[in-house]
Every structure is written in structure tokens, then in C-alpha cells.
Amino acid sequence: MKLLHIKVSPDLAGSASRTASSYLVDKLKLRHPALVETVIDLSRDPLPHLDAFTIGAFFTPADSRTAEQCEAIATSEHLVDQLLETDLLVIASPMWNLGLPSVLKAWFDHITRAGRTFAFTAEGSKIGLVNNKQVYCVVASGSVFAQGPFMQDDQFTPYIRTALAYIGIDDVKFIRVDGTHDPVSRQTALPHALQCIDHLFN
Secondary structure (H helix, E strand, C coil), rough: EEEEEEEEECCCCHHHHHHHHHHHHEEEEEHHHEEEEEEECCCCCCCCCHHHHHHHHCCCCCHCHHHHHHCCHHHHHHHHHHHHHCCEEEEEEEEEECCCCCCHHHHHHHHHCCCCCCCCCCCEEEEECCCEEEEEEEEEEEECCCCCHHHHHHHHHHHHHHHHHHHHHHHEEEEEECCCCCCCCCCCHHHHHHHHHHCCEE
């Protein structure tokens, strides 16, 4: 069984999302002793954002691509292959300005590929091609978004859920480290998230 672990936070030592996702992965390894983990650290190794040439190469038939086009999409091809081969996906990210850090959005841009991770039927409807995957998304936020007055401002979790469903993944569990900068919840945000992880594996 293969696990793909995507880490986003640039805070390599004190990140709440990294701490919680590492705790989660340890639990997954206990449940699946043969689990093989691959880490994508988007803070240490950020992905290039898409440009016009790369997008043009995406929409060029595979047998018509030039060597330069193949080189331009090589990162995307590798990331798609990596996703298709994995069984479990763990995404660990902070919420920034209500949404995704751009490095995580870049990963979604690289793996959301017509003909590879989604397709259109003859009738024009869309189908996701990435099937039988389970996703755990650990999201850390400075304010509390799971409930209360800021709940409607959360653009992170709806995007993750919709973007994964777009490519065929609908088994998504969110673990929230909610309110890490809120004076009421900052001391309990991480312990509460770890407790939620424990409940998942009881």
C-alpha cells in the first residue's frame, strides 16, 4: 500500500499542520504496517506555476508533442503518475487568507489534467479518472472556521473537496487544527486535532 504525503507549511519546525499530519501518518502506519510513504514537501521544493507553453503542451496530442513540450510537462506527468499509483493521500496545509497557499494550488493545477485525471464522455458530461483513493486533509488556521462567525469565510475546504471530486476522489476526511492564533483556542487547537485523529483510529 502506498501513501502520498503532501506538506505545505514553510514553518518546518513549529507547523501545526505538519505536526498533526505526522501524527496521522504514524497512526496509518500502525494500521497498515507495509505502508510505503512518499513525501512531497512543497515548501522545500515548490512546483513551477503553469505558463502558456506548458498549458499548450497539455492540449497537444501526445504523439504530436515536441521534445520541448514533453520536457515542459514532465513535472506534471510525474505528479499525475504518482497520484494514480498511491492508495492514500495526506494533505497537510495551513489556510492562508481564507484559501490555499499558492504552492498547493500549483500541485492541483499540475494534476488536474484532461485525458489523464478527468475526461469527457461523448455526451459531454465529465468523469473523474482517479478512483479508489482515500484522502485525509489536515488544515491549520489561525481563526476558528469549523463553527462560529467565520465559518462562511472558509474557502479552503470547499476547494479541496470540489477539486478532488473533479478528478474522481470523494472519500475525503478533514482534520482541522482550528484557531491556532485565537486567544481562546490557541492552546487547545493542536491537542484537539490530535484527539480527533485518535478517534478516527479507535
